[in-house]
Amino acid sequence: MNASASGGDSAAPVVVAAPASSKSPALRLKVEQASYAYAATDRSAPKFTLGPVSFEAREREVVAVLGPNASGKSTLLRLLAGMAKPLSGRVEVNGEEVSSLDARTRAQRIALVQQESELLFALRVWEYVLQGRYPHGKRLRFESDEDCLLAGNALAQVGADTLRDRWMDELSGGEKQRVILARALAQQPSLLLLDEPTQHLDIGGKLELLRRLRCLADENRYTVLVVTHELNLAAEFSDRIVLLHKGKCLRAGPPAEVYERELLAEVFEAPLEVEMRANGRPRVVLTGTRE
Amino acid sequence: MRPLTPRRVLGICALLFAVLFAAVVISLRMGAYPIAVSDIVTTLINGTLGRRDQIPSEFWLVIFGLRLPRIALGILVGASLATSGAGFQALLRNPLAEPYVLGVSSGAALGAILSLIFAPHAPGAIQIAAFIGAGATITVVYFLGRRGGQLDSPTLLLGGIVAASFLSAAIIFLMTTLSGRDLRGMAFWLMGDLASAPLIDLRWLYLAMLIAAGAIYSASSDLNLILTGEKEARHLGVNVDRVKLVVYISASVLTGLAVSVSGAIGYVGLLVPHVMRMLFGTDYRVLIPTSAIGGAILIVLADTLARTIVAPTELPVGAMTALAGAPVFIYLMRRRVR
Numbered sequence: 001m002n003a004s005a006s007g008g009d010s011a012a013p014v015v016v017a018a019p020a021s022s023k024s025p026a027l028r029l030k031v032e033q034a035s036y037a038y039a040a041t042d043r044s045a046p047k048f049t050l051g052p053v054s055f056e057a058r059e060r061e062v063v064a065v066l067g068p069n070a071s072g073k074s075t076l077l078r079l080l081a082g083m084a085k086p087l088s089g090r091v092e093v094n095g096e097e098v099s100s101l102d103a104r105t106r107a108q109r110i111a112l113v114q115q116e117s118e119l120l121f122a123l124r125v126w127e128y129v130l131q132g133r134y135p136h137g138k139r140l141r142f143e144s145d146e147d148c149l150l151a152g153n154a155l156a157q158v159g160a161d162t163l164r165d166r167w168m169d170e171l172s173g174g175e176k177q178r179v180i181l182a183r184a185l186a187q188q189p190s191l192l193l194l195d196e197p198t199q200h201l202d203i204g205g206k207l208e209l210l211r212r213l214r215c216l217a218d219e220n221r222y223t224v225l226v227v228t229h230e231l232n233l234a235a236e237f238s239d240r241i242v243l244l245h246k247g248k249c250l251r252a253g254p255p256a257e258v259y260e261r262e263l264l265a266e267v268f269e270a271p272l273e274v275e276m277r278a279n280g281r282p283r284v285v286l287t288g289t290r291e
Numbered sequence: 292m293r294p295l296t297p298r299r300v301l302g303i304c305a306l307l308f309a310v311l312f313a314a315v316v317i318s319l320r321m322g323a324y325p326i327a328v329s330d331i332v333t334t335l336i337n338g339t340l341g342r343r344d345q346i347p348s349e350f351w352l353v354i355f356g357l358r359l360p361r362i363a364l365g366i367l368v369g370a371s372l373a374t375s376g377a378g379f380q381a382l383l384r385n386p387l388a389e390p391y392v393l394g395v396s397s398g399a400a401l402g403a404i405l406s407l408i409f410a411p412h413a414p415g416a417i418q419i420a421a422f423i424g425a426g427a428t429i430t431v432v433y434f435l436g437r438r439g440g441q442l443d444s445p446t447l448l449l450g451g452i453v454a455a456s457f458l459s460a461a462i463i464f465l466m467t468t469l470s471g472r473d474l475r476g477m478a479f480w481l482m483g484d485l486a487s488a489p490l491i492d493l494r495w496l497y498l499a500m501l502i503a504a505g506a507i508y509s510a511s512s513d514l515n516l517i518l519t520g521e522k523e524a525r526h527l528g529v530n531v532d533r534v535k536l537v538v539y540i541s542a543s544v545l546t547g548l549a550v551s552v553s554g555a556i557g558y559v560g561l562l563v564p565h566v567m568r569m570l571f572g573t574d575y576r577v578l579i580p581t582s583a584i585g586g587a588i589l590i591v592l593a594d595t596l597a598r599t600i601v602a603p604t605e606l607p608v609g610a611m612t613a614l615a616g617a618p619v620f621i622y623l624m625r626r627r628v629r
Contacts, residue, residue, distance in 0.1 A: 081526065107528030114526075120384050120518050121573040126292040131516055135528040141512040142576070143294040152292060164292060187527070 025058035026094075028223040029080070029191055033089035036075050048247060050075045052089055055242050055252035059190070062217050063225040064234035067244035068268055073227045076244065077195055080225065081112045093191050107135035111184035113194040119168055125179050126164045129155055132186030147186075154185035157220075158212060174205040181209075185216070192216070194226045198233070206230060210237040231268075231284045235259060243267065255282055300577050307584040311366070314588050318365075318595040319358050323602060326350060360493070364485050365594045365608075366587040367496055368553040369563075373586025374504045375545035376560015377567075377578055378538045379429075381514040383436070384521075385444050386623060389560030390425070390546040393447075394454030396557065398428025399543075399550035400480040401458050404465055415491060418499070422547030428454055429543055483556030483609030485594050496548050503541040503548075504583055510534045511575035518573070556609040558616020559586050565623060 034053050037046035050072040057063045065073050078084040079091050082098040091098045093109055101109070111132070132154065133147040143151075155161050158178040163171065171179060177197060184192060194213070198206040210230075214237045217224045228234055234241060234255070241258040243251045245267045251258045259282035261274045271287045319331045326334075334350045337343070343351065376389035383393075390396045402424020403417045410416040432454050436447025459481060466477040479487065489496070507514075513534040516524035525531050549556070563585040564578060571577050593611040600606065 083525065103525070103530055104528035107526065112526045114522065120380075120386060121568065123519070123573065127574075128519070130292075130294060131519065131527060134512065134516060137512070142297055148292050148294055 025060055027056060028059045028061075028094060029057040029063075029225070030090070030092040030095075031055050031080070032092070034076075034079050034086040034091050035088050036079055036084060037087050038075070048072070048075070050079075050244075051248040053242070053244075053249040053252075054089075055240065055249075057223045057225065057240060059221045059223055060217050061223055061239040062214055062237055063223070063240045063242060064238040065225065065227045065242045065244065066229075066231065066234055070246070071244040071267075072247045073244055074195065075247075076242075077112070077193055077225075077227055080191070081110055081193055082106045104135045107187060107189075109189055110191045110193060111187040111189035113180055113184045113192070113197055115196070115199065122167045122169050124164070125155070125160070125166050125168060125171070126151060128168055128179060129164075129182045129186050132183040135187060150188065151182075151186045154182040155179075157185055157216065158182045173200045174202075174208075177201060177205070177209065178212075181212075185220075190221075190223065192222045192224045194224070196227055196229070198228055198230055206233060213237065231259075231264070235282050235284070256280060259284065295572075295574050295576055300580065303571055303577060304580050304584060307581055307588070311584055311588050311591070314591045314595075315362055318362050318591050319354055321595050321599050322353070322358065324349070324353050326353065360488065361485050361594065362591055363493055364489065364552060365590040367493065367500055368485065368549045368556060369559055369586035369588070369590030370504065370583040371500050371545040371549040371586070372556060372559040373563035373582040373589070374507060374579060375542040375549075377564040377575070377582045378507045378514075378542035378545075379560065380564060381518050381575065382535055382538050382542070383433070383442060383447060384518065385442075385447060386565070387444075387448055387561065387620065388451075389558065390542075390550075391555060391557035391559075392455070392561065392620070393429065393432050393451035394456075394458055395425045395428045395432070395451075395543070395546050396550050396555035397455045397458035397462065399425040399547045400555045401462055401465075402427075402547070403551045404462060404480060408465070408469065415495070418491065418496070418548050418551045421551035422544050425546040425550070426540070426543040428458065429539060478607055479554040481555060481609075482607040482613075483550075483554035484597070484605070484607040485553055485590075486598075486605060489552040491552075496552065499544060499548055503544040504579070506537050506541040507545075508576075508579045510537055511579050514538070514575040515573075518575075554607075554609065556590070556612055558612045558620065559589060561623075562612070562616050562619055563589055565619065 032054055035050055037049040039046045053076060065076060067073050079086050080098065082101060085099040098106065098110070129151040130143050130147060133143055133151060134141055137143070155164055158181050160175065160178045160182055163175055163179060168176070168179070197209055201209060210233045213224050213226065216222055226238070238255060240253060241255050242249060243258050250263065250267065256276070259274045261272065264274065264284060265272050273285045273287055275283045275285060277283055316328060316331055320326055320328060330350060331354065334346050334354050337345045338355055372390060379388040379390065379393065380386055399421040402420040406416045406420030432447065432450045435450030435454070436442050438446050462480050463477065466480070478484070513524065513529045516527050516529050517531060517534065521531050564582045567578055567581040567585050571581055589612070590608065594608045597606040597608045597611045
């Protein structure tokens with residue numbers, strides 16, 4: 001299915017792009033019965049388990065991972081990013097198992113955008129974005145002109161061109177989010193993962209970010225996977241939804257298939273209605289407090 | 292956008308080498324027997340070209356016999372301590388981390404004293420013992436500084452301070468109870484000075500310093516990313532565990548070899564990297580070499596002051612660096628560094 005890309009910085013140059021592929025959208029991400037378990041020590045019983053999760057995503061697709069707190073969203077993201085090896089099953093990006101890739105190759109293919117830890121020493125925005133070129137660099141990794149061009153284009157793509165000489169610690173929440181995204185784009189990944197990127201943004205910022213991700217997926221042929229709590233934005237901008245609850249994957253598919261009133265009401269423990277809009281995308285409306 | 296280039300790094304280093312050379316000339320000039328700058332330069336040139344017969348014997352004695360060996364020792368110690376401080380700051384993600392504050396220097400000093408007690412004549416034993424002392428201390432402080440699986444900055448510093456005072460007490464105990472033996476003075480181990488010539492050929496120490504500092508330099512682009520966060524560095528493809536191991540070992544070697552020949556000189560690892568950051572930016576690819584040269588400049592100048600300011604009495608060089616370093620430490624503690 002094809003989602004409507006409404007708005008964004010379409011005028012920005014498209015140099016930051018994934019490698020070209022055949023005409024039909026290529027399969028980018030394949031998650032096959034992947035599961036995981038956390039334990040405090042090797043011998044103790046697992047504290048949290050993520051049951052087998054399966055779904056696929058093609059290039060230019062936006063996938064939203066939904067679920068209440070402690071449903072396993074971050075764990076799934078760790079598996080997809082190759083930070084943890086699945087207990088069973090497989091996670092493949094471009095046909096290669098993620099956990100078997102070495103760290104640099106993985107960083108060339110997968111970029112993960114998280115809430116950033118505080119910087120120890122202040123950096124300029126351009127210095128920060130250039131860090132995204134690290135996985136492509138050589139020994140000591142002095143940046144080339146091409147690296148600068150790609151970092152500049154990444155900043156342009158997120159509409160943060162004017163911020164390049166600012167200090168990172170002077171940026172507002174929304175500006176910082178864009179710069180962090182630009183660093184991920186400078187990695188030239190084929191899979192872009194975002195962990196609750198809308199968390200500290202106001203409603204306008206959330207909308208703008210999701211629009212931008214939609215555009216990036218379309219223009220750069222990325223596969224974008226977003227972990228979020230925003231049910232309506234996810235329904236509006238994503239091609240697939242993965243719904244997690246208490247470590248289990250309840251459903252994975254297009255928004256219209258996943259958004260069922262009873263299912264969502266039970267998972268999020270909130271009284272709600274699901275309306276189908278004219279564009280075929282569902283909308284969730286809260287109906288008041290539960291009796 | 293003006294990314295760092297190898298050319299710029301070399302240019303900055305050349306500039307600092309010129310400053311270091313000036314500091315060396317100043318240090319050679321000053322003392323109980325003053326020598327004119329022109330004589331120093333002529334003596335140095337003749338000495339380098341092997342024309343000893345053209346050098347007056349008193350110049351030869353003062354420059355090549357007394358002052359230059361001490362300066363060479365100062366350069367080694369300053370470069371080692373400053374590089375190791377810059378390394379610890381990135382690894383522990385703490386701008387106040389440095390060997391003296393973290394107790395690593397005291398650990399190295401204790402190791403060195405123990406080797407003087409148990410193996411006084413074994414060549415290189417003091418350096419190896421100082422390295423083991425440094426490595427053991429930073430390991431203990433690292434685990435003391437962890438809370439809930441994460442390194443906690445204030446806890447880490449408190450752990451370091453506690454370790455430093457415990458180890459200093461152990462040093463004082465050993466020095467007091469074994470006062471009849473030749474263990475050098477208590478002030479040497481607690482404050483540091485460059486007055487006593489090392490028991491080992493300096494060339495070996497320079498070789499070890501270059502290898503250890505080179506190892507840290509080879510990881511400098513990884514350290515840049517570790518500074519922005521370990522998790523982020525992993526995601527960007529840094530082999531964080533390997534980098535940490537290399538830098539921990541190298542920084543401990545540097546601290547160990549500096550302390551083994553000069554005692555525990557404080558604050559060099561704090562002062563120098565911060566000044567270099569202010570001058571040339573936070574990029575470790577320029578910070579490591581500039582810190583090494585800057586550390587050398589600082590120690591050469593501080594030692595010149597230490598031996599001339601209240602001449603004929605000599606102050607320990609560690610007293611001079613602490614006088615300058617303690618206020619900077621407080622300043623940094625109260626203000627985030629840009």
